[in-house]
Amino acid sequence: MKSSLKIGFGFYRHMLTDENFRFARQAGASHAVVHLTDYTGQLKGAPVTDDQPIDGENGWGSTSGDRKIWSLSSLSDLKKRMASHGIELYALENFDPAHWYDVLLAGPRRDEQIEWIKELILNMGKAGISVMGYNFSLAGVAGRIHGPFARGGAESVGVSGVDDTPIPEGMVWNMAYERTRTGEMLQEISHEELWERLRYFLERVVPVAEKAGVTMAAHPDDPPAERVRRQPRLIYRDHLYQKLFSLLESPASRAELCLGTVQEMQESDVYRLTEELVRQKKVAYIHFRNVVGKIPEYHEVFVDEGDIDMPRIIRILVENGYDGVIIPDHTPQMSCAAPWHAGMAYALGYMRALYQVYG
Ligand SMILES: [Mn+2]
16 A cells, blocks of 8 residues: 655745746655745845855844735635646745744734734635644754765755854844844743743644644754754754643644754654654654754755665654655755756655655
């Protein structure tokens, strides 16, 4: 019997073109995860790159919090446009920091921003988008470096030491959300305080997600250090997913399981965690990527050359009846005229082959 696991593609905001949807289908993807936040400022004229962002002086840059693309009509149109190319729009990944900064910071606009998120989740349900991926973090994906870390000197990202610089006010999740800056730094908070802020959020949003038929899926903290930029992390060790699920028990609260991030954690066992979460039906979708090393020194590599035994992961998924989506997350950039496309096609080919052998 063939496994009902699905293979998908992830798209950044500036990549939402018909050509790229055809490309993904040609590479063998049937599903997609979409980022609607313009992390790299390309829609505002920043230099074109398809690579994942790393930090500049202002993190990944600023976000205006444009809401139009998050509206029901826009989501429905995107869903239909992708479907016309044979791609199911399965999940949105990450809120725009401009839309939920006070949820993360427990600021004065928290409840107002939660209301907007509830409306978004209801609209996703109406548009038929199954999953909302999120990462409840103040520092976000901060402190990474670029380098020729993958096979053959392919450009990739990594971490060499944890970023300990304080976060300026007006910035959260590695993006600036306000033009006016006070010059003050964010106050350091405790892990307990951040867990409480997550609980506050989940208690209000998850019941709406249940009603809408949408799953909230938590990405682990990348890089998985206890603190990054002096602020606490939530899921930076592999046992901490259970803490998340015990905060609020619901089938609509699951994991966006990033294999690379779990492998980067100190003392982690990515096979044990994958099996445990799949058996609990707690995996909404999977970032299927590979890495060499652990926090505080690691780098991302091609899917078939890292520390994770990927065929073993596929066997675990199949044996435990996983029927969700796996996507490459990100890949090293290959030396050619289309570095992102080549990297993604390479990863998809490898995933498809594993599926044919073990699926
Ligand atoms: Mn990931």
